[in-house]
Amino acid sequence: NAKDLIRFTVYDELTLQDDAQDQGLHRDPNVYKHITLRRYLGSLSIPVNTIYWAQCLQGAFHLRGPGEGGGAGAPVNLGFRQLHCTEPRLLNLYITLTPELAHPEPVLDDWQCGEEGEIARLVIQWEKSLFANPICKGRVIKAMATDPEGTAVFLPRYICPMAPPDCLLQHASASHATGGSDSLDPKASTADDPLMRRMLRFVSMIPFAPDLRTIRRHTDVWMTCRDFFDLCAGDNEEHAITLCNYLLYINQQAFVALGTGIQDGEAAYVITLGALSGEGDEVISWRRGRAMVWDPSNGHVCAVGDHTCGLRQVGVLFNDRNIWANIQARGEPWEISFDLSDQRCWKPFFQDKGSRRPELGTVQVPMKYTSIPSEFFRELELFLERHIMDVISGARRLTYTRFNRRCTRVLKQLLKDLELQQQALPLPTTSEDESPLFRMDRNRILFGNAIGSFLSEDLVSSNVEDSHYSALAPFMKTHDVMGFPLNMPLTDPESITKAVLSTEIHQNYSKNVEFAVATYVYSYGVSFVCSLWIYVATLQKKV
Numbered sequence: 404n405a406k407d408l409i410r411f412t413v414y415d416e417l418t419l420q421d422d423a424q425d426q427g428l429h430r431d432p433n434v435y436k437h438i439t440l441r442r443y444l445g446s447l448s449i450p451v452n453t454i455y456w457a458q459c460l461q462g463a464f465h466l467r468g469p470g471e472g473g474g475a476g477a478p479v480n481l482g483f484r485q486l487h488c489t490e491p492r493l494l495n496l497y498i499t500l501t502p503e504l505a506h507p508e509p510v511l512d513d514w515q516c517g518e519e520g521e522i523a524r525l526v527i528q529w530e531k532s533l534f535a536n537p538i539c540k541g542r543v544i545k546a547m548a549t550d551p552e553g554t555a556v557f558l559p560r561y562i563c564p565m566a567p568p569d570c571l572l573q574h575a576s577a578s579h580a581t582g583g584s585d586s587l588d589p590k591a592s593t594a595d596d597p598l599m600r601r602m603l604r605f606v607s608m609i610p611f612a613p614d615l616r617t618i619r620r621h622t623d624v625w626m627t628c629r630d631f632f633d634l635c636a637g638d639n640e641e642h643a644i645t646l647c648n649y650l651l652y653i654n655q656q657a658f659v660a661l662g663t664g665i666q667d668g669e670a671a672y673v674i675t676l677g678a679l680s681g682e683g684d685e686v687i688s689w690r691r692g693r694a695m696v697w698d699p700s701n702g703h704v705c706a707v708g709d710h711t712c713g714l715r716q717v718g719v720l721f722n723d724r725n726i727w728a729n730i731q732a733r734g735e736p737w738e739i740s741f742d743l744s745d746q747r748c749w750k751p752f753f754q755d756k757g758s759r760r761p762e763l764g765t766v767q768v769p770m771k772y773t774s775i776p777s778e779f780f781r782e783l784e785l786f787l788e789r790h791i792m793d794v795i796s797g798a799r800r801l802t803y804t805r806f807n808r809r810c811t812r813v814l815k816q817l818l819k820d821l822e823l824q825q826q827a828l829p830l831p832t833t834s835e836d837e838s839p840l841f842r843m844d845r846n847r848i849l850f851g852n853a854i855g856s857f858l859s860e861d862l863v864s865s866n867v868e869d870s871h872y873s874a875l876a877p878f879m880k881t882h883d884v885m886g887f888p889l890n891m892p893l894t895d896p897e898s899i900t901k902a903v904l905s906t907e908i909h910q911n912y913s914k915n916v917e918f919a920v921a922t923y924v925y926s927y928g929v930s931f932v933c934s935l936w937i938y939v940a941t942l943q944k945k946v
Contacts, residue, residue: 408448411494412905413466414441442885443906445492452668457715458541459499464665465703465711466492493711518547518557521761526557529752533728542734543661543669543718546726546752548625548640556625556766562659562723563765565628565648568772570928571601598653600704601826605927606646607702608934610892612636623669629768635931639664642699643671648767651723654679660696662734663716672714673697674707676741695830696736706831707736723763726752772929780924780933787899788922791937794900795918798909807917807942813874814886814921814938820870821888822925822934878942886919886940893924893933908939915944 445466454460518526526546533539547555566572609631626634628648631641643659650657656676664670677693694707696714705712716734720727720743727749731739740748788811796804878884889902903909908918923936 407451409451409454409498410446410448411466411496412446413444413492413494414907415444416441441907441910443887443908446905447494449498449665450668453663453665453715454498454500455504457663458503459497460665460715461497463493463495463711465713466494467701518555519761522557525752529728529750533730533750536730538730538732539718539728542716542729543663544728545661545719549623550766551624551626551630557763558659558721558726559723559763560766561625561627561644562647562651562721563767564651564723565645565767565770566652567602567605567649568927568929571598571605596653597827599650599655600828600830602646602649603697603699603704604702604826604934605929605932606642606649606699608892608927608932609642609645610636610894611642611700612638627767629770632770632772632930639671639700643673646697646699647673647722650675658720658722660714660717660720662714662718664698665713665715670714673699674717674720674736674741694741704830707741709831710737712736720749723765724753728752774928775926775931777926780926783893784922784924787896787924787935787937788920790896791899791903791920791922791939792918794903795909795920795939798904799912802912805917807878807919810875810878810884810917810919810940810942811921813878814919814940815923817871817874818888818921818923818936818938819925821890821936822923825890825934882917882942882944884940884942886938889937889939891935891937893931893935899935899937903937903939906939908941911941911943913943917942917944 447464447466449460449464529546530544533544546558548558548561550556612634623638623640625640625644626637628641628645631637631645640659647657647659650673656679658674658676660672660674662670662672664672673696675693675695675697695704696707696709696712697704698713701713703713714736717729717736717739718734719729727743729739729748730750731748733739743749743751792806872879875884886908887906889906891899891902919938919940919942921938923938925934925936927933
C-alpha cells in the first residue's frame with residue numbers, strides 16, 4: 404500500500420549482570436547470566452509513497468528522538484553520558500524500488516472552478532506548459548486546491564498576513580521588555596526573534612490528521628485557517644498555510660513550498676528568505692545565509708543548505724501574490740537557487756511584464772481564538788499519567804511493577820523546564836562566508852552542511868542535560884537511572900501508548916527495577932492546542 408510506513412527504530416544495547424544470578428538463585432551458571440537492555444535513541448518513518456515518487460532516497464536523515472516530538476533541539480537521554488547529547492542523530496540510508504515503478508502521466512483535473520475566466524484560462528496554460536517540460540516530471544505542480552465544497556481555489560487566495568494568538572505576542576513582548584524595551588513591534592521582528600520559534604512550535608502542536616478527501620472524488624481538501632482551528636487538526640497544507648500567514652504578519656518573506664517530503668510524500672513546507680526590506684509589488688531579496696526551511700508539522704527549522712532537511716524536492720512556491728514553479732534541473736533545497744526573479748530557474752504564474760494582474764482576494768476569514776479552562780488540562784495531565792503507568796504495568800503483566808513516586812515529582816518539574824527551553828531555542832544560523840564543504844567547530848571537522856544548523860543549540864542543550872543530572876543526583880547515588888522525555892501534540896491514548904511502548908523501556912525485567920512516569924501538559928490557551936510531555940525512566944538499584 405502506498406500509504407504504508409517504513410519505520411526505523413534505533414536502540415543502543417546495555418548488558419547488565421542478572422540480579423538473580425548474583426544471589427545464586429540459578430544453579431546453572433549459563434542460564435540468565437546477563438540481561439540486555441535496549442536504550443531508545445530515535446526513530447524515523449518513511450511512507451512508501453515518498454520512495455515511489457522520489458525513485459531513490461539517499462543521504463543522512465534526522466532521527467526523531469527523545470524530547471523532539473514536536474520541536475527541534477537536542478534531547479536529554481539519561482544513561483547516555485558517553486554520547487554527546489547535542490550531536491544530531493543521523494541515519495545514513497539508501498532506499499530505492501527495484502524495479503522502478505513508472506509515474507502516471509499528469510492529468511489536469513476537471514474541477515468545478517471557482518475562479519474568474521481569465522485566471523482559469525491561465526491555470527490551464529501554465530500547468531500544461533510545465534507538464535510538457537521533462538524537468539518537471541514527477542514534481543508537485545499545481546495552481547489550484549479544492550475547498551471543502553469541492554470548488555477549485557487559486558492557491559494565493561489561501562495566503563494573507565494573519566495575527567497569531569495574543570499569548571504568543573504577549574510572551575514575545577515580555578521577553579523583549581526584559582531585554583530593555585517597553586514593547587514589541589511585530590513589524591520589527593528579525594530573523595532570530597524568539598517569536599518566530601514560538602510561532603513554529605505553536606503550529607506544530609496542532610495535531611496532524613491525514614488528508615481529508617471529498618466524497619465524490621479522491622481529491623485533497625484544503626481548509627481555511629479558521630476551519631483548521633475549529634477542527635483542531637489538519638494535514639501539512641493547513642499547518643504550512645497557517646505558519647506562512649503568521650510569518651507574513653511579522654514582515655517576513657514567507658512562501659509555502661509544495662513538493663516531496665521524507666515523511667509526508669506530497670508535502671507542504673514554509674520557506675523564508677529573511678525580513679522584507681521595503682514595500683512594493685514583488686519585494687524578494689535572496690541570500691542563502693538567511694533562507695530557512697520550516698516544517699510546521701514537526702516543528703523543525705533548518706537552513707536551506709542542510710542536507711538533512713525533510714523537504715527532499717521543491718515543486719512550487721506561492722505567496723499571496725504569485726506562484727513560482729521550479730524549472731531547475733535539481734529539486735533539493737540545498738541544490739537550487741531561490742532567486743525568484745530569475746526566470747531561468749523559476750516560472751512565475753503572473754509574468755513580470757504583460758497585462759495587469761487581477762486583484763486577488765483571500766478565502767481566509769477573521770480568526771476567533773477560543774480557550775479551554777486550565778482545569779481541563781490539569782485533569783488531563785493526571786489521567787494520562789495514570790494511563791501510562793497502566794500501559795507499562797500491562798506490558799509487564801507477568802511481573803509486578805513498582806513506581807517511584809518521589810522520582811516522579813522531580814521529573815515533572817524537569818518537564819516544565821524542557822518546555823521553556825524548547826520555546827527559547829535560537830533559530831539555526833549559517834555563515835555565508837563558510838566553505839560549502841567543510842567547517843571547523845570545537846576542534847572537529849563537520850562535513851558539509853549536514854549538521855551545521857544544530858550548532859547554535861549546543862550550549863542550551865548541554866545546560867539542560869546538566870540540570871537533569873543534577874536534579875537526579877540523589878537517586879543516582881543508589882540507582883542506575885535510565886530514561887528520557889517524549890514530546891508530542893495531544894492526540895489520542897492509542898498514539899500515546901504506541902509512543903511509550905516503542906521505546907521498549909518496559910522490557911527491563913530486573914528484580915530490583917523501579918519505574919518513574921511523569922506527565923506535563925502545557926496549554927497555549929487556544930482550543931485544545933497543547934504540548935504533551937512524558938518522562939519515563941527506570942531506576943535500577945546498584946549492587
